[in-house]
Amino acid sequence: MSFSGILSIALGAILIENFIYIKFLGICPFMGVSKKMDTATGMGLAVIFVMGLASVFCWIVNRYLLVPLGLEYMQTVAYILVIAALVQFVEMFLQKSVPSLYQALGIYLPLITTNCAVLGVALLNTQYGYGFVESVVYGITGGVGFLIAIVLFASVRERLELTAEYPEAFEGFPIALISAGLVALAFMGFSGLKIS
C-alpha cells in the first residue's frame, strides 16, 4: 500500500466524504451530544476508537469467516454482532485496566455500540474492497472526520445560543438542523479535492 494511497483514503474520509456532512451517517450522536464542546470532543474520541476497532475486527471476520463460506450476504448481521460484542468487551476491559480512559470515554461507548457510522465504516470497507491496512486507516480517519465535524458543529451551536436571533419556532432542534445543513453545504466545497 503506497503512502499516497493511504493519504488519499485519509483525506477522503476526513474531508471529501465526511461521514457526517456528506454521507449523513451517525447523525444521532452528532445532534445529541453537540450542545457543548467538551462532550462533543469526548464523543468524537470515542467514535475514533470504536470505528478503528470495528474496522479491524469486521475485516477479520469478513475475510476469514464470511468470504470462505460464501456468506457475504450475512455481512450486516454479522457486523452488528461483532461490533456490539466488541464495544461491550472493550468497555469492561477499560473499566478494569485503564480507569482514566474509561472515565473519559466510558459514558459515550454504549451510545455508539450499533451506531450507523460505525456499522457504515465496516460495510464500506467491504464494499470498496479495502485490504487490512486500508480498512484500519479508513476506520480511524473516518472517526477523525466525525470528531472534526462534531467539534465544528458544537462551536456553531455554542455561538448560536449566545448571539443568533431567530424566530421562537426555530428554538432548539429546528435551528440546529438548519445550521447542520449549512455546514454540510460548506463541506460540499471539498468534493473536487484530489491527491494525484
Add this chain to the structure above:
Amino acid sequence: MNNILYAVAVLGGLGAFFGLLLAIASKVFAVRTDEKLEAILACLSGANCGACGYAGCAAYAAAVAAGAPIDRCIPGGDETAKRIADIMGAAPAKVERLVAFVRCSGGDKTYDKYAYEGIKSCAMAASSISGGQRSCVYGCLGYGDCARVCPHGAISISGGVALVDREKCRGCMLCLAACPKKLIIRIPYSAASTIACANTDRGGLTRNVCQAGCLGCKICEKNCPHNAVHVENNVAVKDFSKCTNCGVCAEKCPRKLIKPPSGRLEERAE
C-alpha cells in the same frame, strides 16, 4: 440447504462465542465496588461540583470510604454529613455552609468606556479592548456568565451587577470558575457583612471610575475591634475566621460599602 445451515452455524457460532467471551470478561474484569462507597455516593448531592476539593462526588465518596473527613460536602450540608456519619460509624460533623459572593457593587455606579456590541457574555466582553466596556476594569461586567452556570438559579443580574441569593446558593462554586474577573469568593453563610469591591487602584483612581468602590481609607481596619478587616492593595478584605459580626466596620465605612451580602447596595442600606 447447506447454505442455510452454514449461515445458521456461523452466526450462531459467532453469537455463542461472543456470549461466552462477554460472560468470561464480566468475571475476569469485574470491578469490585465497596458497599460503603455506593452508600456514601447515594448520600452526596450528585452535583459533581468539586466544592469538597475532590474531582467529583465519586472521587469524594472513595476518599471518605478510605478515611477522609466527612464534612466536605457543602451542597449536601449537615444532613448529608449526618447520613455519611451513620454509614461510616463516625461522629457527626457540622458542615460550615459556604455561599458565593460577588465582590462588586459597581454596575450602574460605573460608566461605560465604549458601547460594547459583541456577544453578550462576560468571557467575550472581558477579552475585548481594555478588559470590557465598564470603566472599572476590576468590576462585574453584568452579562451573567455566572448566572448561566448556576444550577440552582441563585444568581441574578440587578443594577448591572451579579447578585447571589444566599438562600438559594448551595455552595457548589461553579460560578467561581465562570467569572472572567475572578470576582466571586466563598463566604460563610452566617457572615453579616462583606466588602463588595475588588478594585485595587488607589482611592482617587477608584473614585474616578466608580461611585461605590472601596477607596482603601483604612477606617474599617482602624475601627475593627477584632483585627478582622485589613486593607490590602487598596481594597478592604475581611478575615471571616476572626469576624464576630459586630458591625462596627459597616457603621464606620464612609462609602457605606460594607453591607449584608444579599441585596443591592440601596436595598442593603435599609
